[in-house]
Amino acid sequence: MASLCRCHCRQKLTGVEFDLAYISGQIVDHQKTVQLLEWEIGSGQDPDVQHFASDILPAVLEHLQMARDVRSKLVNPALADASGQSKK
Numbered sequence: 001m002a003s004l005c006r007c008h009c010r011q012k013l014t015g016v017e018f019d020l021a022y023i024s025g026q027i028v029d030h031q032k033t034v035q036l037l038e039w040e041i042g043s044g045q046d047p048d049v050q051h052f053a054s055d056i057l058p059a060v061l062e063h064l065q066m067a068r069d070v071r072s073k074l075v076n077p078a079l080a081d082a083s084g085q086s087k088k
């Protein structure tokens with residue numbers, strides 16, 4: 001339900017406002033996923049699911065960091081310019 005609400009709210013946004021709203025939602029969702037995976041690893045009852053959670057957690061953490069980096073660049077475009085120049 002919250003995802004549906006976020007979707008309807010984003011329909012009214014454009015440009016950087018939309019991008020910020022979208023990436024913020026991605027960050028929240030990835031944080032929730034990290035919490036669930038960590039709980040499963042530490043407290044889960046099914047060894048197969050625990051193993052899966054252990055395998056997937058690094059990728060989710062990497063995606064979370066990527067989303068945070070995108071948000072930082074949207075909030076401070078100078079960061080995007082600096083990182084673009086260092087890649088040249």
